[in-house]
Amino acid sequence: MSKKPMPPPWTKADAKQAEPQGWDVFEIWDNRIEYEIGMLERSKIFLTDEAARAFVAARGKAGDALALKALKIVFVSKCGTVPA
Numbered sequence: 001m002s003k004k005p006m007p008p009p010w011t012k013a014d015a016k017q018a019e020p021q022g023w024d025v026f027e028i029w030d031n032r033i034e035y036e037i038g039m040l041e042r043s044k045i046f047l048t049d050e051a052a053r054a055f056v057a058a059r060g061k062a063g064d065a066l067a068l069k070a071l072k073i074v075f076v077s078k079c080g081t082v083p084a
Contacts, residue, residue: 007035007076008069017066019043021059023052025070035077037070 010025018024022045028034037053039046046052059067 007073010035010070010073014066014069018070021055022046023056023070025073033077035073037074 015024019040020043022040022043023037024040025035026038028036036049037056038049039052046055056067056070060071
């Protein structure tokens with residue numbers, strides 16, 4: 001049996017870098033831990049989590065390393081595989 005891949009850690013430094021952009025990666029606990037990109041309410045940059053996710057997705061598509069790391073963390077936590 002193979003172990004589930006672990007996403008790269010989301011560090012305090014990563015969160016500090018994402019904060020001025022109005023988003024962060026949050027842990028969601030249900031039956032297991034998952035990660036999700038969401039807005040920082042205190043920043044008032046995004047009105048919804050969906051808007052924050054769309055922003056991060058666009059930054060990732062443009063090659064932004066922080067956005068790509070966040071997207072990889074979410075992907076691995078939900079799908080259990082590491083994207084190529």
